Amino acid sequence: MKFPDNPLLGPLSRADFITANLSLVETVVNRHFRSQCAATRTPLTDANSEGAIGLINAYDRYNDAAVPFGAFAFPHIYGEIANAISRRPTTGIKIPEWIYPLIKRINSAGLSGEQPEVVAKELGITAAKARQALRCIRIKSTDALPEKDTRGHSDDYTYLDADTFLARLKPQPKKIIHMLMADYSQSEVGRALGMSRQSVRATVLRVRENYERYEKISA
Template sequence: MSLTARFALPSAPAQSSAPPTPPSPSTTPPPADTDAAPATTATTATTATATTAEDAPHPPAASGGSAPPRTTPFPPRASDSPADSARRSRAADARALTQVLFEELSGLEPGTPEHARVRAALIEINLPLVRYAAARFRSRNEPMEDVVQVGTIGLINAIDRFDPQRGVQFPTFAMPTVVGEIKRYFRDNVRTVHVPRRLHELWVQVSGAIEDLTVLHGRSPTTGEIAERLKLTEEEVLACLEAGRAYHATSLEAAQEGDGAPGLLDRLGYEDPELAGVEHRELVRHLLVQLPERERRILLLRYFGNLTQSQISAELGVSQMHVSRLLSRSFARLRSANQIEA
């Protein structure tokens, strides 16, 4: 049985389709009081003006005088398609039925089976409101079923807190609660890397500023332009941009878009085997400048030019023994100047 059938809307009392019985010719109406005639005429005119097309009696149906169909509060527009008219009619019926159910719910004791039944009916009839709110987050690459489920939690919270006596329509009251619950879900559960809430809120402002400045200048704005518009520092803008890219982490072995494009793992740098000798080379360079010119040249020829002592002696015009003594003296001087313990 549908919700509309289970919770029927209250309808106005049926009006009689029979034409009014004219007064008998033999009955003479009493003479009208001349003083009361203007008041009677004004009352009749006011009553006739207040009568609308919906309150006017409908002509009897051709098949036995059945009651006319109930009119919706929002008549179809001339430009509406049949689907739009049907959608507007369903929305009007849902709002009217929601109001009736809330009136019934306010008179029930929480925890009773009847209260649970009416509450469940309110949830079911307002699920299209949740789907409408969830459709705003289709670009987040999350399963729509999960988003609708989270939005339904917000709908339940809105139903439990709604007070019909305040004169506010339930969709107006429930929409911020549903959207807020969905945003909280994306903030706390979807991000692979959790960022501070302040950065997340600033990212919303930065994203809006980027769109406005792009339209204004016809190009992507710089970090300085964004910071100037939002009265932030460039470091805060850069942190917000990094936070905006922290929704999902990509696997290093995931395939990249494009034919033959290398994966992230293939594009990672490797550890340079000479990296451990950087400090040693810097230390040697610092010590070499403290040696005399000839001794420094002998060391460079021996250990960087890979020449033997005989080749060095021939190039410098000294004996090999003298080259050996100079090397020994240079090593002793370098060891004494090196304050770093091995």
Template sequence: MLSDMSTSRPGTDVRPATSPGRSHDDAPDTAEAFTRLNALEDGPEREALRDELVTAWLPMAHRIAGRFRDRGESLEDLRQVAALGLVKAIDRYDPSRGAFESYAVPTITGEVKRHFRDRMWALRVPRRVQELRNKVRLARRDLTQSPGSPEPSVAAIAEHTGLTEEEVAAGLEALDSFSTLSLDAEVSADDDGYSLADTLGAPDGSYDIVIDRESAKEGLRHLPERERAILYMRFFEDMTQSRIADRLGISQMHVSRLISRSCARVREEAMGRRQGRTARD
């Protein structure tokens, strides 16, 4: 890993800066080393010097990564991203265009910001949730500034921010909710291939039957008793129109017309109720 590189080899001038113009102790004096690096051809010597420069400037990269802590990413991951930005800065730096620090800081910062941008929420979330997330993040940072401070409890964050514990819980959940999860993601460590998609229910036609029955109930109640009886005999007792006609003492043609008219009335009332419900929603 980039953060585990060894210290400089003997003879390489990579020393902490003593110039009063520098603002941080983690900005070593590596001007001579960069001049040498720029003059070397690709090969083992250049690779070794490049690694030494990475090691020398790594504390600065870690400091920049620390600015972005408590935003939903582990500090170790942020340090790795910052180290990647440092490597890019070293590879692209031109010593003739000014101090390395002036070039490296925006390069590393941009790499970390790009990491967050790539991991931002894939779905639009309410502004209120984003506000809660930011308040909780800042509160956690304030409450853990002292070395060795324990992770603050929900109650402590709520007291610090003036939020309710439910709001703090929502903010904490949002801290780790940047990206969506694939339905192909496995939900267990076993090699059974059980994925998140396997936990989702399949379409069930029985729900449509329930909806249709509930929609038809009111229309059936409004039918005359004889028409309700005809529909019951036809659709529940599975009687033919001729048998219904014989039982009621009417013609088969009349039974057919009554069934058609009754079904139309029930259908119209059911559709009217559905449209009215949709309009209200």
């Protein structure tokens, strides 16, 4: 299956554009994830591979030429890497996605110290699945594990629901928020957009107020 090129991203083909921008992934990994990779024994090449998925998703979803591609791509890249690393215990063993709900069920039922056969009977699952889930529980405490994988959704790694709230913003505030989400400072955003730092801050405060109102309406 051939995926279409994005006309907003210049003359390069989809494959060539993604290859040419893999440095964005490397920058995110080196700037934000080196210590986490070391702690979870995740090879940097694995983190780069996960980030490349985010880069591809960003290319396919990019639809606003007023927003710099790097700023748009950042949350997609960051989210893919963060999600992948969150599923690795400190031993570096990756827990399969399907096991997470089962681990939650076992912990909720207070069965984490039981034998696989007991867990299987109580939960109506196979002994093999119970054994694998118990092994993962013993590798690492999983009390704080997410219920499900929400990879690719912007609310994994921002404080705003970008797909709904940000879409309502006018082009200038939207561009500012996207750049701040991409880890630019307010001063850097101001220089890039020809604004003072105070103007950027005032815009952010207005957006925050609007978001708080939006959140109350949506609740």
